[in-house]
Amino acid sequence: MDLTMLLEMAVSGEPGRVAVGSLADGTSYAELDRVARRIGARLAETGSERVALLDLNSEVTPLLLFGCAAAGLPLAPMSFRLTDEQLAAAAERLAPVTVVAGADFAHRIAEHPGVTVLPADELLAHGTAPGAAPDLVPGDPDRAAVLLATSGTTGTPKDAVLRHRHLASYIIGSVEFWAAGADEAILVSVPNYHVAGITSVLSSVYSGRRLVMLPQFSAEAWVETAAREQVTHAMVVPTMLGRVLDVLEGTGERLPALRHLSYGGGRMPLPTIERALGLLPHVGFVNAYGLTETSSTIAVLGPQDHRDAVLSDDPEARLRLGSVGRPLPTLELEIRDADGGVVTDGASGEVVVRGEQISGEYRTHSVLDADGWYHTRDRGRLDPGGFLFVEGRVDDVIVRGGENLSPGEIEDVLLEHPGVVEAAVVGVPDTEWGERVEVAVVRRPDTELSSEELQEWVRVRLRSAKVPARVHWREALPYSETGKLLRRVLVSELSQ
Amino acid sequence: MQLKPGSRLRSTTCDTQVVVVRGTGDLPVTCGGAPMVAADAAPTDAGTPAAGHDGGTLLGKRYEDADGALEVLVVKPGAGSLGLGEALLAVKAAKQLPASD
Known part of the structure; x- marks a missing residue:
């Protein structure tokens, strides 16, 4: 039960169906399998114990994921948003490692003993060259398949280990084999170093859904690609959805082919989802909750639930x-x-x-x-x-005078105010209460909104203990690159 | 044969291969009426599926026994039927979960 088995099954199912890319000139499942095996053989020759990926999303992501599985090597996608110093430290943690790097990123990794850089286009050229694919040897399900750096919202990166058995169990347990119609396509816009960027690839290959890889998220590119590729499925994190809705409202595009939009990776403001339901009534919405350490989704709110x-x-x-x-x-x-x-x-x-x-x-x-x-x-x-x-x-629960207060509950109430775009509630050290409630708010540019008005808004809907003692007006809130609110950053700023 | 989740087995009467999804211990899994063997075991040939054990297996379908002791996923289809001891395994209903990623 390793990841190569999922692709092997897809190839047995319908080898000629397009796995990645456009319907007209995409890569079939049979070709994905052939190229991945050739890539795997090339990677096995390196002598590295791990393979890292430093690139935007492209067809290299699925090829490398299955290539590493064929080679029995763990794949460690790296964030291109890291500083050069952080990248060097990440590579050092993974050594002996071969870093497969896109053209724009290869120069950011310094080669030295234990760290080898392999240009992604060179590996792709090797893989796609004519020739047979080496035989697959079924691997031990207990081997590490993917290593994902997770720092949560607190700091020091740790490499989470997802073994073949974890990921294969997740896919086999939650996805029905080959259930997707030949017209289905998923737009993958989550970066490959996010757990959903990996599980999207696996779920789609197993269900027979064509992968359309968006190199890097921007709301305009997302909408344009979804329309052009007749995308039926997509997964977004909360910050992405809000921006996509802005573009849809601005352009009038309604993406008639889109059937299914899942969101997760952070708390979705209720007004955003209500706006999405109103704007895209033909789309089924899915809220998924999961963590890197749980191989993605562990709970799901489906379209009928919505x-x-x-x-x-x-x-x-x-x-x-x-x-x-x-x-x-x-x-x-x-x-x-x-x-x-x-x-x-x-x-x-x-x-x-x-x-x-x-x-x-x-x-x-x-x-x-x-x-x-x-x-x-x-x-x-x-x-x-x-x-x-x-x-x-x-750790984000605010303990005020011995009472536990949930920031999320207060944020939900604040976000219902028409003048509030974003809100983050945190506990700030307080000599009298232990912690007091404060909030950072991004308000709608064209609105007049006072602290007192917002405090009263919370008072009448919750109760006085939950009213922010102070409102900080901000141009923007600090988010991680995958859309998680960096609460610790706010707490340290507001505690100054 | 000693099984655990992840064990991969093949039929000796047809092309069927399965992977164990649920089930641990010494379970007499059969295909085509003959015991299945480890996928990497030396080739053996027990002939063709026996009558009553020749309904065939479907790629990607999960099969389970009535007590829920064993669940297997067909990774290669074939002409035999899967069984546990004397009883045939039944196809498990398709999952109704929406795609989440």
Whole structure:
């Protein structure tokens, strides 16, 4: 059960179907398999123990993913947004490593013993040259398939290890083989160093859905490519969706071929999703929740769940638009209190999860507990219907005068104000309360909005303990490159 | 044969190959009425699928026994039917999960 098996099955299914690229001149599954195996053989010759990728998205991403699997080497995608110094440190962590680098990035990696640079176009030329593909030797499912640097929102990078068995279990357990029609295509705009950039490739190959790789996200390019390639499926992180909606509103484009849009990788503001539902009524929306360490999705709110929530008269059901749906049936998910006890009354606690797809492992150590549970450090609760609400990181909870306050709850209320574009609530050290609530807000450019008005807005909807003691007006909020709010950065700025 | 999730087996009566998705321990998995062997085992030929065990397997379908002790995924289809001991395995219903990435 390794990743080569997924591609092998696709080739047995329908070798001539287009796997990557345009319908007119894309790469078929048979060719993807042939080139990946040739690339794998070339990589095996390097003597490196790991292969890194430093490039924008292109067909090299799937080729290298399956090429590394064929060679039995782990693939470690690197972020091109890192500084040269950080890149050097990342390469050093992976040595002995071959860094497959795109033309614009090769110069950013210094070669030295243990670190070899292989230009992506050279590897691609080798792979696509005429000739047979070497035989596949089934690999050990326990080998590492992908290494993804994860720093969360706190700092020091750690390399999460996703083994073949984790990723293959995830795909086999959540995707129906060859269920996609020949007209389906997914637009991959999440970078290859994000877990969804990897699992998008795997899910699509296994379901038979054509991959359209967007080199780098911009809302204009996303909309233009989706329209040109008749894209039916896509996955975006919250910041991307807001910008895409702006472009759709501005241009009048409505992407009639689009059927299915999933979002995840951070908290989606409710007004954004409501705007999306209104603008794209023909599209089914999917909210997916997962982490790098869990091989992507562990809970999902499907298109019918979205419609049910919007149409329902039941306030409890309406709230579910803000949930991440129900846990995948292939895994176990629980809410635990601070003492480790299982929460069953719908109260908040830490989200813990267990199952075949759960890695919870870094190159240095595993953080699974003795019973195999992974503690996500996310705070959440389950409603009576089994819908999971993620309230933020456990570490982000504001403790004010001994009371736990969830930033997400206050942010949701702030974002409902028509003059608020973005809001981030944080706890700032306070001599009297321990922590006090403060908020950084980006307001709509054409609106007059005062601190007092916003504080009153929260007071009447929540209660006084949750009212921000201070409102900081900002031009923009700090986000990581994959759209996660950098709360720690704000806390340290506001604590000055 | 000792199995665990990830074990890959092949039929001795047809082209079928499966990978174990769920099931651990000594499980008598058959195809075409004859015991399956490890995919990398030396070639053996048990002839053709026996009558009643010749319904065939479908690529990409998951098969399970009635008690949920075993679930396998067909990675290569063939003419035999899968079984656990005397009982035939049944095709598992397609997943209804929406694509999330």
